[in-house]
Amino acid sequence: xxxxxxxxxxxxxxxxxxxxxxxxxxxxxxxxxxxxxxxxxxxxxxxxxxxxxxxxxxxxxxxxxxxxxxxxxxxxxxxxxxxxxxxxxxxxxxxxxxxxxxxxxxxxxxxxxxxxxxxxxxxxxxxxxxxxxxxxxxxxxxxxxxxxxxxxxxxxxxxxxxxxxxxxxxxxxxxxxxxxxxxxxxxxxxxxxxxxxxxxxxxxxxxxxxxxxxxxxxxxxxxxxxxxxxxxxxxxxxxxxxxxxxxxxxxxxxxxxxxxxxxxxxxxxxxxxxxxxxxxxxxxxxxxxxxxxxxxxxxxxxxxxxxxxxxxxxxxxxxxxxxxxxxxxxxxxxxxxxxxxxxxxxxxxxxxxxxxxxxxxxxxxxxxxxxxxxxxxxxxxxxxxxxxxxxxxxxxxxxxxxxxxxxxxxxxxxxxxxxxxxxxxxxxxxx
Amino acid sequence: xxxxxxxxxxxxxxxxxxxxxxxxxxxxxxxxxxxxxxxxxxxxxxxxxxxxxxxxxxxxxxxxxxxxxxxxxxxxxxxxxxxxxxxxxxxxxxxxxxxxxxxxxxxxxxxxxxxxxxxxxxxxxxxxxxxxxxxxxxxxxxxxxxxxxxxxxxxxxxxxxxxxxxxxxxxxxxxxxxxxxxxxxxxxxxxxxxxxxxxxxxxxxxxxxxxxxxxxxxxxxxxxxxxxxxxxxxxxxxxxxxxxxxxxxxxx
Numbered sequence: 001x002x003x004x005x006x007x008x009x010x011x012x013x014x015x016x017x018x019x020x021x022x023x024x025x026x027x028x029x030x031x032x033x034x035x036x037x038x039x040x041x042x043x044x045x046x047x048x049x050x051x052x053x054x055x056x057x058x059x060x061x062x063x064x065x066x067x068x069x070x071x072x073x074x075x076x077x078x079x080x081x082x083x084x085x086x087x088x089x090x091x092x093x094x095x096x097x098x099x100x101x102x103x104x105x106x107x108x109x110x111x112x113x114x115x116x117x118x119x120x121x122x123x124x125x126x127x128x129x130x131x132x133x134x135x136x137x138x139x140x141x142x143x144x145x146x147x148x149x150x151x152x153x154x155x156x157x158x159x160x161x162x163x164x165x166x167x168x169x170x171x172x173x174x175x176x177x178x179x180x181x182x183x184x185x186x187x188x189x190x191x192x193x194x195x196x197x198x199x200x201x202x203x204x205x206x207x208x209x210x211x212x213x214x215x216x217x218x219x220x221x222x223x224x225x226x227x228x229x230x231x232x233x234x235x236x237x238x239x240x241x242x243x244x245x246x247x248x249x250x251x252x253x254x255x256x257x258x259x260x261x262x263x264x265x266x267x268x269x270x271x272x273x274x275x276x277x278x279x280x281x282x283x284x285x286x287x288x289x290x291x292x293x294x295x296x297x298x299x300x301x302x303x304x305x306x307x308x309x310x311x312x313x314x315x316x317x318x319x320x321x322x323x324x325x326x327x328x329x330x331x332x333x334x335x336x337x338x339x340x341x342x343x344x345x346x347x348x349x350x351x352x353x354x355x356x357x358x359x360x361x362x363x364x365x366x367x368x369x370x371x372x373x374x375x376x377x378x379x380x381x382x383x384x385x386x387x388x389x390x391x392x393x394x395x396x397x398x399x400x401x402x403x404x405x406x407x408x409x410x411x412x413x414x415x416x417x418x419x420x421x422x423x424x425x426x427x428x429x430x431x
Numbered sequence: 432x433x434x435x436x437x438x439x440x441x442x443x444x445x446x447x448x449x450x451x452x453x454x455x456x457x458x459x460x461x462x463x464x465x466x467x468x469x470x471x472x473x474x475x476x477x478x479x480x481x482x483x484x485x486x487x488x489x490x491x492x493x494x495x496x497x498x499x500x501x502x503x504x505x506x507x508x509x510x511x512x513x514x515x516x517x518x519x520x521x522x523x524x525x526x527x528x529x530x531x532x533x534x535x536x537x538x539x540x541x542x543x544x545x546x547x548x549x550x551x552x553x554x555x556x557x558x559x560x561x562x563x564x565x566x567x568x569x570x571x572x573x574x575x576x577x578x579x580x581x582x583x584x585x586x587x588x589x590x591x592x593x594x595x596x597x598x599x600x601x602x603x604x605x606x607x608x609x610x611x612x613x614x615x616x617x618x619x620x621x622x623x624x625x626x627x628x629x630x631x632x633x634x635x636x637x638x639x640x641x642x643x644x645x646x647x648x649x650x651x652x653x654x655x656x657x658x659x660x661x662x663x664x665x666x667x668x669x670x671x672x673x674x675x676x677x678x679x680x681x682x683x
């Protein structure tokens with residue numbers, strides 16, 4: 001590492017805050033607001049707006065989840081209940097027509113947030129005494145308990161068919177009745193911006209910083225005057241609030257909530273999304289939510305095996321890039337700072353293109369196997385080509401792609417490794 | 432005048448094993464006090480009892496005359512007692528600057544505040560810069576604390592310990608595992624940062640102990656066998672027999 005890079009001028013507040021996160025100032029937020037504003041003009045199809053709504057809701061939920069996992073070091077296996085219960089509460093508000101018709105719809109998420117926060121206060125009062133395994137087990141138990149309640153307490157959770165409502169009964173908001181998907185999009189986008197901004201500010205407060213300290217070393221934090229337990233509790237409650245907001249937005253968007261919004265699958269999914277994106281950076285969960293929603297929606301239209309690919313992606317992330325997609329991106333920052341990122345371009349092309357071809361080959365084999373076992377006829381379409389999955393030729397083609405692609409990637413990987421080391425070595429004389 | 436720290440009949444047993452067997456000790460304000468003793472004498476246990484890491488079996492710990500019984504470590508810290516650890520105990524993933532800034536938060540009255548920005552507070556940031564300056568880590572401020580060298584981590588540990596402005600500082604083997612030059616650096620640092628404060632340290636390095644301490648207590652098998660000025664402790668035949676003889680010989 002070079003000394004020259006590390007030197008900072010303490011008199012400049014911008015540099016003072018450099019450590020920890022790269023996002024400083026209002027710039028990224030203005031860009032984000034602009035992007036959210038124009039996205040519906042770029043992607044005008046109804047299905048695209050549906051996907052974007054889902055994405056935004058997942059982003060809020062994943063960011064809320066990362067307040068626990070990444071920033072507070074608390075691994076929760078039951079976080080869907082805070083979003084879910086917040087959503088159910090909003091559904092009941094929607095159905096209480098006397099009250100609802102006097103309330104503008106954009107205010108509804110506040111109630112979802114408060115309910116999620118209230119539940120988090122109750123559960124957090126006993127679950128945050130410890131982090132680690134104890135916390136994880138309690139979160140799992142409470143999650144299962146509440147998910148089970150959804151079938152028992154029918155009055156609140158609506159049993160197996162869940163609870164549905166109609167958002168358009170709300171008081172019109174400046175004449176907008178939220179009949180159109182696009183109107184809902186802007187409502188969700190606004191809440192996304194507000195929630196993300198508030199959660200970002202949270203990381204900048206004494207509480208947010210102490211959450212990191214307690215994550216790193218709870219005992220040391222205690223010897224600095226902070227009760228690790230209360231620090232965890234406040235993080236947990238704040239996370240419950242934003243999870244509740246995401247649940248409320250789900251209620252507004254889909255107008256139905258079921259047991260699925262509470263169960264362990266949903267809780268596991270948000271863990272997966274957050275980890276995939278990267279827990280070490282504030283924007284990690286945002287990338288994770290975008291990537292995962294794309295896999296879940298776009299890829300699921302193409303193949304029935306999308307969950308297999310999502311799972312493989314997750315396992316690969318955990319094994320090779322524990323920093324997630326955000327970590328993978330940020331790994332390249334030192335090379336860019338040294339001005340040597342260009343050295344990586346050719347080795348990347350030489351390795352990643354064959355690797356991609358190899359992966360296509362493997363996917364082809366998997367898809368053909370699946371088609372042979374479950375397909376109703378011999379004819380299958382893959383990568384825009386139609387062929388007979390029971391003939392030998394396509395098997396040979398895909399196997400060859402897989403072997404050659406992976407083979408070349410393996411051969412060029414050492415060069416990439418060498419280029420990587422070179423790109424991250426400071427120029428001689430600066431040490 | 433009440434003592435800064437007073438131990439009164441302090442005992443600790445783990446099951447049947449008595450580790451601390453009745454310790455009485457009074458440390459005055461502004462004193463630099465060292466606790467020495469052979470391995471397994473119970474020095475670290477004594478530290479843990481004083482700072483509330485374990486509850487004592489019997490006896491009292493008084494800080495400025497106030498009994499600390501039943502208080503959690505964070506409550507004891509708020510009363511003005513701060514400690515470092517034998518094994519480096521920092522926040523490894525946070526930047527060096529952030530480590531120090533976090534240790535200032537409570538003493539500056541931020542408590543569990545979630546409505547003000549840490550980057551905006553001059554007292555907080557300048558205070559942290561000042562401490563970084565004191566512990567000579569200003570040029571490392573943005574590195575994750577976990578990547579610092581061992582000596583630097585120890586210095587950071589001391590910085591975190593003193594940052595909160597506690598008036599009683601307890602250091603558990605601050606020079607453990609250090610080279611000679613590193614030890615000199617840390618000793619100078621300790622002398623500088625504990626000025627006008629009460630210092631209680633456990634230390635193995637006799638050079639450090641005799642150079643720093645106003646008084647020394649010798650702890651052997653859970654009991655203090657002598658408390659006195661360095662010269663008189665060195666001359667005490669009981670101490671020489673129990674512990675110092677071997678160590679002093681080794682040094683010459």
